[in-house]
Amino acid sequence: MSQRPYKDSSGRTLADYPRPSVAVDTAVLTVDAHHRLVVLEVRRPTSTGWVLPGTFLHEGETLADAVDRSLRLKANVRGLHPRQLHVFDDPHRDERGWVLSVAHVDVVRLEQLESRLADATRLVPVDAPGRLPWGHRGIIERAVDHVRADYLDKPDPAGLLGDHFTLRDLRLVHEAIAGKALQRDTFRRTMEPHLDATGSTTIRGRGRPAELFRRSG
Template identity: 30%
Template sequence: MHQHIRVTVDAVIFGYNSRDGLSVLLIKRTIPPYIFKWALPGGFAHNDEPLEDCVKRELRSETGIQINYLEQLYTFGAPERDPRGRVLSVAYFGLVRPTALSTPPKPVINSSFLNKTSDDREARWCKLNELPQLAFDHNMIIEKALVRLRNKVRYEPIGFELLDSKFPISELEKLYELLLSRPIDRRNFQKKLNSLGILIAHEEKQKAALQGRPAKLFSFNEQEYSKLRDEGVYFEI
């Protein structure tokens, strides 16, 4: 039996800040199908290209965004998902720091990585609770990525990848309350983090707010966490 199946990659890139909550990186298509519809960054894989290289290439060319964290999510292969024919999408999800949200993403038009058949020339961040109807099955892909993110932050400290390299504890607490969709016991939360030794305290403090005193800043001790993981001690919220 003759098969003609093509493979694409799509990337769900999450960003976070305390004002907007979670945001997702989108691009606008300029060719059919779904012309002028918003979609996830992505595209067809080259014959000789590893899939992770493909998704990084597409992100560079379509948005110019540098990501901190990337992992494969799921393969979407419903026969009717793409009107161009039988197209599988290997989806990834990634995380970026708040500085990426403060700089509008821009396609790298002159990049040597640019696929000349790329159909995307506009990119923006969209709040997760304000998503439009997207092209293909991309709303479903985002839902799948969100479930993975919310589950994974319970047992692996990937939430730190959504924060600035230095952050106040209050910002970390807000992020976890958002991702877990429930209040957390702040005293026990900080006590658990301190007991693991995965926070580095800095003398530097957050810039003074309109109310209250400047908060002390911390950073994630990735080296200490790697050592704990090798010893069989795991992060769990």
């Protein structure tokens, strides 16, 4: 027996309502060699300028699959696992039509991106992303706020430094995320309860040996 189409209390089916297109856009953040927080952008294929990696959701596709497809095909980046950040639903955000963007964010090590950068991709400081369409600057700002909140009182939760690091290395990463210098003593007091000493040291340049730490737990 065929199933009747769903109708709501007004007698309308789902097809009777206008529906927006759904897009995914991803802010992939990292800290570059100059200790700046930067974001990955891709060149627009049909126009001049740059955008975040993104795509429209295909029929039967999950959001996570669409994100993965956009990063692979538009940025040549694989193996990331961005998390959902926010739904941008301003009906006028996109001049192409009514488009909802489910924004995602990921923070990765620089080496996960450097070897894959090509003419159609670039890393730019988050505070100078260029003239971006479709509200992408707002997505970057939201992503940066989200990551900064994660880094307020936890030592490098995204693992940009690897397993072992000095307090100076840790502070430089946190300063890059925060976008400002951090008071050294205050930073140390905040982070030390979440760190374990490894019992090892490292020597860089002509300075004294620096103690190596790892995250507690």
